[in-house]
Amino acid sequence: MKMKKRTYLRKNATIPVVYETGDINRRCRSFNGDIENISAGGACIITNNAVAPGRVAMLNLKVEDTDIRLPAFAEVKWTKPVGYKGKYRIGLQFLR
Secondary structure, eight states, X not given: OOOOOOSSXXXXXXXXXXXXXXXXXXXXXXEEEEEEEEOSSEEEEEESSOOOTTOEEEEEEEOTTSSOEEEEEXXXXXXXXXXXXXXXXXXXXXXX
């Protein structure tokens, strides 16, 4: 099987993040997670909540050593259970 080459270099990180998901028919819900890695094209989050692929999430990214939070919108591309109980790894692609 041919492996896809990444478009952007990913940086490993442990960054706490708050993200929201919702749609027209449901209220937005807020969740906590940790960014595991990030690039100019997307991020991977470890969280307690499985989010369906295709959903849009708004991430509130905190700028280190400040009170500044930056919103970033991303599409959930995949969700996989992590090896320990009740955790999920979510692959996000930033929307431009």
